[in-house]
Amino acid sequence: MEDFSSFNTPICENHNLGPAHESVEDVDPTQYRAMIGSLMYLTASRPDIMFAVCLCVRYQANLKESHMKAVKHILRYLKGKPKLGLWYPAASDLKFVAYTDSDFGGCKSTRKSTTGGCQFLGGRIVS
Template identity: 55%
Template structure:
């Protein structure tokens, strides 16, 4: 199996001989170097062991906390308050949109290995055009949550359980602008999280049941 991203390549096989042969062929054809067993790729840290693989972005979390002066922030237990009440409040003062977008962009990249912040990040991303003070406070709470959980990530165990399990959920009319609901879903092979998504629905649900049904169909479509 080979994955190519611009000029970076990941390759692996259950047969070590094939890996060495592929490495030799590539070095004969192209000017390239081999870094050995993968430990870091596009911001992702990869810890491999006999029992499985752990993907995380601990170093990246430290970098963005430092970049946005949140290193000494008080840790939060959750990325978003239960009754957050975030909305496009016209009475609030505007903040620096460039800073806000930079913080959102940094968090969006982190969702590569941190599905636990996806809903809160996507919610805050809706207000990038005209961010207010309350929106910045909510974003900073996500950073405070990261301060207390810098080393969380994804664990892929080395076992033969590939039973497919999917989960879906939805709020109801959570968006205060157009009253659309948000669908969320995740899919597992055994205990391995392989895909996850969080997206505002394209139409306005007339009931909690309809919102949940839309979320479930979206989750099934992701599997297909």
């Protein structure tokens, strides 16, 4: 895929991905799953592709060519954005810090608890 141009988004706005009902040629599931596995690993440092990758993961059981095209679209997006993502320099302190806030009975109308939180790894927010 070196000769192909890159894309500006990880997936098309009108992607039309769904369960494959069309009578299109099947795709090699081994190659598809290997590509999806690599992309899932990459989502730890590239949250921008999380939605698109998780959308493609849903259709591993009944693959069609449209699903493979969506995965290749993600790869072409990554080609054009190689420096985008969360970077953890080797010299940085990778201390994990988490903050949370709970308010028991905090919702005025339902009296249910409300909570929120965030986690940082090496000074960078991860969740």
